[in-house]
Amino acid sequence: MPTKTTKTAKTTKPATRTWSPQQKQIFAWFATGKGNVVVRARAGTGKTTTILEAVEHHAPEHRILLAAFNRIIATELQSRITSPYVQAKTLHGLGLSYICATWGNVSVDQNGVRKIDLARKVCDPDDPHEAVHLVSRVHSKVRELQPHRTTPEDILELMVDQDLLPEDKLEVEDNITPGWIADRASKAIEIAKLRTTLIDYEDMIFLPLALGMARPRFDLVVVDEAQDMSEPQLELAIKACTATGRLAVVGDDRQAIYGFRGADSGSIDRLKTSLNASELGLTTTYRCPKTVVEIARQIVSDFAAAPSAPEGIIENCSDLSLIHLAQPGDFILSRTNAPLVRVCLSLLRAGKSATIRGRDIGKNIVELVDRQKARDLVSLSKKLAVWVERESKRARASLTEGAAENRIAYVQDVVGVVSALCEDVATVAELRSKLYTLFVQEPGNSVICSSTHKAKGLEARNVYLLTGTFGGKRSGETEERNLLYVAVTRSMNRLVWVSGFEK
Numbered sequence: 083m084p085t086k087t088t089k090t091a092k093t094t095k096p097a098t099r100t101w102s103p104q105q106k107q108i109f110a111w112f113a114t115g116k117g118n119v120v121v122r123a124r125a126g127t128g129k130t131t132t133i134l135e136a137v138e139h140h141a142p143e144h145r146i147l148l149a150a151f152n153r154i155i156a157t158e159l160q161s162r163i164t165s166p167y168v169q170a171k172t173l174h175g176l177g178l179s180y181i182c183a184t185w186g187n188v189s190v191d192q193n194g195v196r197k198i199d200l201a202r203k204v205c206d207p208d209d210p211h212e213a214v215h216l217v218s219r220v221h222s223k224v225r226e227l228q229p230h231r232t233t234p235e236d237i238l239e240l241m242v243d244q245d246l247l248p249e250d251k252l253e254v255e256d257n258i259t260p261g262w263i264a265d266r267a268s269k270a271i272e273i274a275k276l277r278t279t280l281i282d283y284e285d286m287i288f289l290p291l292a293l294g295m296a297r298p299r300f301d302l303v304v305v306d307e308a309q310d311m312s313e314p315q316l317e318l319a320i321k322a323c324t325a326t327g328r329l330a331v332v333g334d335d336r337q338a339i340y341g342f343r344g345a346d347s348g349s350i351d352r353l354k355t356s357l358n359a360s361e362l363g364l365t366t367t368y369r370c371p372k373t374v375v376e377i378a379r380q381i382v383s384d385f386a387a388a389p390s391a392p393e394g395i396i397e398n399c400s401d402l403s404l405i406h407l408a409q410p411g412d413f414i415l416s417r418t419n420a421p422l423v424r425v426c427l428s429l430l431r432a433g434k435s436a437t438i439r440g441r442d443i444g445k446n447i448v449e450l451v452d453r454q455k456a457r458d459l460v461s462l463s464k465k466l467a468v469w470v471e472r473e474s475k476r477a478r479a480s481l482t483e484g485a486a487e488n489r490i491a492y493v494q495d496v497v498g499v500v501s502a503l504c505e506d507v508a509t510v511a512e513l514r515s516k517l518y519t520l521f522v523q524e525p526g527n528s529v530i531c532s533s534t535h536k537a538k539g540l541e542a543r544n545v546y547l548l549t550g551t552f553g554g555k556r557s558g559e560t561e562e563r564n565l566l567y568v569a570v571t572r573s574m575n576r577l578v579w580v581s582g583f584e585k
Contacts, residue, residue, distance in 0.1 A: 105132050108362050111330075112140040112302075118329040118359035120350060124385050125337065125378075125571035126369025126541070133304060133332055134159065137168050143301035143327070149173050149319055151307040173305075173315040176322060177286035180295040191282045197222050200270040213248065213258045220246050220267040225274060225288035229314050232271045237264040242480040243489065245473070249453060287314045296321035301328070308333035308349050310340055316349055320357075329357055336382045336564050339535060367571070369541055370394070374573045381567040394575055401425075401582030404546055405432050408529045412544040414580075415537055415569045417551040418491070419443060420498025421583045422531040425548070426520055427506055435528040437520065439536040444521025447496055448514050459504050459513070466497050484559070534569045545573040548583040 101109070105128070111119050123129035137146055148163075148170040150156035159170035181188055191197075201218035223244055224237055231237075238260055241247055252258040274285065275292055290296040296318055303323040305311065308331045311319075323329050335350040354361060365384045367375060371394020375387040399407060405428045408414060416422050422438050429436035438444075454469070456462035470493050477489040500513070503520075507513045530542070552566050570577065 101135075102366060104362070104364055104366065105135075108132055108364070109136050109140045111360075111362060112136040113142065115328070115360075118357040119331070120354045120357075120359045120361045121330060121332040121364065122350065122361060123332060123334055123364035124367060124382065125334065125568070126367040127364040128368055129332060129364055130159075130306070132364060133306060133330075134162055137302075137304060138163060138165055141167075141302055143167065145300045145324075146302045147171070147176070147300040147304065147319075147322060149176070149303065149305045151310060155306075173311065173318050174283065174286040177290045177296075177318055178281075180290040180297070181281060181286070184293075184295045185277055185279075188279050188281050191280050194218075194282075196278075196280055196282045196285075200274055201266070203273055204266040204269040210252060210256050210258065212252055213256065213263070216246065216248060216252075216258075216263055217266045217270060220263055221270040221274070222282070222284050224267060224271060225284040227312060227314065229288045229291045232268055234261065234264040234268045237267050239480065242476055243485060245489070245493075247476060250472070287312075287318055290318060290321075298322065298324040298327070300324065301326075302330070303327065304330040304332060306332050308353065309335055309338040311349060313349070316353065329353075329359070331357070331359065336567050337538065339538065339561060339564050339568060341561060367391075369574055370571055371573070371575055374570060374577050377577070378567055378570050381563050381570075385571075392575065394573070395577070397576065397578045399546075399578055399580055401580060404578075404580050405429055405434075407578070408434070408436075408546060409544070410435060410527045410529055411542060412529055412546065413537060413540070413542040413572055414529060414531045414546045414548065415534055415572065416531075416548040416583070417534060417553075417565060417569075418495040418498070419533050420495050420502055421548050421551055422533070423499055423502035423520065425583075426531045427502075429529055429531075436531060437528045439530060439532040440521050443499075443533075443536075444517040447499055447521075448517050450496060451500065451510065451514060451517075456510055459507070459510060462510060462513075463501070463504065466500060470494060470497055534565045537572055538568050541572055541574050543573075543575040544578070545569070545576070546578045546580050549579045549581055550583045 108121060133148070137148055144167045146168040148159060148168055150159055150170055150172055153172055153175070156170045156172050156175065163170060197218040198214070200221060201214045205214045205217060220237060220241055223246060224232055224240060228236065228240060241260055241264060247260050248258045248263060274288070281289065291314055299322050301324055303319055305316065305319050308316065320329065331350065331353045333350055353359065363384065366386045366388050368388050370378065370387065371392045372387045373394040373396045375385055375391070377396070378385045404414070404425065408429065414422070414425055419438070426436045426438050451462065454462055454465040456465050473493045474490045477486040481489060503513055503516050507516055547569055552569070553562065
């Protein structure tokens, strides 16, 4: 079983500990350092423990924010902090506090009521339901990712990038064009700025930035997992720091793999420059064995093994051997999701418990299948082929070359998942059921099949990499190399390169 869950803090703290020279340098900055700092912390280097120790015992400021990636982490971190000067919270939680300070107490919508109400206010009563629903999705995504870029022209670009374009039927039969959606989404965003007692998750970042609610509040702001934060989140963190205060940006630029969903992948270096920050490092991993570190060093040259690290095991095997070798708790990692379907089904046929991480992936693919309104698998296949062609043309016409390639790779991977499953089912209903069964959030006592994106933050003793799914024509690009680095560094003992799989 994996010994660490995604982006969660460890719940125990050693009574005594010998700190490394790098950790002591970080403590010294928190105690007496001037200006801002970037802490570049590599995989498995004890980042969370180090930062907690720094803010707990060394920071002289009396108003300290430790910005966590999600609410679960924030709660766990706060439980480990004894100093009354330190608050651990998410940046969304910080944004909510600004809204309440400006507008008074508000309720947070948990059911999507605000999103759809805003869309209905800018649409006519007889507009198709699908169009209204799409407007609600678009204005929500804009508020989340680009609160300062809300013109119809800006929104159109985001719609292509985020697969938020109207279906052919809406365009042909109802004249619901992308421009129509963008125009109404822009108007909905303006209405979203009006004072209200009901806000949603996107408002927590959007409103403080769009309406100038954010005010300097903390003498020291520490942003954890900065490479996974969006640009608006990071903007809010900076605005929360007083003019004479300090910022510590903590993260690993080589684990920046979420650019496709709005994370500011270049945030570490960009913030180092804009904040005129010094840099400190955490480069010694306490997770990976020496042989795995040597592989990772080909991608990240400053990565180092702990002196006490075991030697580790590097092996090769075929796709057929994989099914025999993999055991519950082992990871099978792929750059894309489609090859994992074949692996997972083969493991299940061999009598082994196996799952694919990512309930949201299964849900999204089911929604795509449902939108095709196909009566059988043959019809579904034809409709999805048309979808791939249309989305590919849109991407090439509207996005930069790199963004277009990412979008095309995504739609091809989705259809690849469906195609692989169609070999194992007879009807569309069976396909939907299989998607919900295979893609689960909590894998239990199983062989864990996962994309690299879904495995980030996890670790296991034995990790199998589907070699052919990594790299390819874009293998030299930074995010592709980051993905391989993240995949390799999940291993605590044994790393196996598996042949016989392609993207």
